[in-house]
Amino acid sequence: MRQNSATAQTLGSSTPIGAVSAETRPDAWQRTNGAVLQRDLRHAYKTIVSAEGMYLFDSEGRPYMDAVGGAAVNIIGHGVGRVSEALAAASASTSFVYSAVFTNPWQERLAESLSALAPVDDGKVFFCSGGSEANESAVKIARQYHLDRGRATKWKIISRGMSYHGNTLSMLGLSGRPSWSSRYSPYIASSPRIAPAFCYRCPFSAEFPGCGTPCADDLERSILQEGPETVAAFIAEPVSGTSLAGAVPVAGYYERIREICDRYDILFIADEVLTGYGRTGKPFAIEHWDAKPDILTVGKGLGSGYAPLAACVASGRIVETIRSTSGQYVHGFTYGGMPMACAVGVQVYEIVEENELFDRSAEMGEHLHHRLRELAGRRDEVGDVRGIGLLAGVELVADKKTKRPFDKDHNIAKRVVEVAETRGVLLREGTPGVNHGSGGDQIQISPPYIITREEIDELVTVLDESIGAVLHG
Incomplete structure (x- = not known):
């Protein structure tokens, strides 16, 4: 397994990439399935004890090459020293400030950066x-x-099928993910x-560009059916996450939605x-279209996994x-807005800017999709390759035509991911049900932006080998 330390060191990590020695692995770290209520109660979890660059290391x-960034979270790589140093400095200064009573300099600084970056007019930032x-x-x-505008009847939120907006009960209600x-x-x-x-399995059996985007027009149909006076907002992932693995x-499409x-x-x-x-090669995925949102949410990459951090950016018109x-x-x-989390966010933002990681996501994304298209060309089991930037989905099918x-019941995608893990590459199984809710296997790839061309070649090779091992023995 190739271990590339150059990029991690560029981003400010003074610790070289390598396995953790026995002396730094306390016995407690090696215990699994103890008092923790795990998501999969029948799975024996490995214990990760360290991480550097593109790699996680178990006990x-x-x-393991982290080709999914945990859950599309890590964007700057693991073990970047300046982030942990900033976290320590912020905690030494003040551990907690309640945002209902006070603000703090880290929150203000990150909000200014995010407001300037987000494609929302005069955006105001709420952290969580x-x-x-x-x-x-x-x-x-x-x-x-x-x-506050006197339109109390407007309360409904329209969303899309095969979508995901969160795991609270209210957000599950907006998500088109029945399995959850x-x-x-x-x-x-x-x-x-x-x-x-979703063009690959278009619910209208249409084909672009002659279709006239009925998937966008479906929003108007729903609004008229519900009554425009009752609808407050429409929410959508600009590019789909694990529900459709990069559709x-x-x-x-979004120009029509905006209209x-x-x-x-x-x-x-x-x-x-x-x-x-930056996941799709632009600061925000909606920027691939000429359609500004009124409200934008961001998470995962905002803290790159170094702290729990997300934000909601609302237009100045709404806030005013x-x-x-x-x-x-x-x-x-x-x-929300606590100093330590926002201090991490400030460092992640500066690292992204200094190293032009959004541009790197676009550049490495082109290579990733090129290699995946090559894979699809030689493997009949790869029905579709989709996504943009460093977000890619691979759908596996029994019949390509x-x-x-x-x-x-064959759990093909899950088995491919499991085989890849044994070969040292972490991939992610997309949500089952991609075939209009009835079956379908998809795999998501969403690595940190520091990934190299050589590491992309390696992960595609392992994916290829894993598909072959599962389907052909």
């Missing part, structure tokens, strides 16, 4: 700890905006959904929790409406 010293909180904040801002929400349905309020923008809407929202006085919320902060009427944004989280999926 046996074995390296994760993507679910950020999207919840966006929905509450949308609701309060309409209330169905068991909690008694607690979840239903919300209107429109068709996903990219066609040219003109429809404006026509019916509806806010457009861009959920950039996964796709934002609230300020000049009720004067209060009735919402908040205990740890008809797009027929494998029997869902």
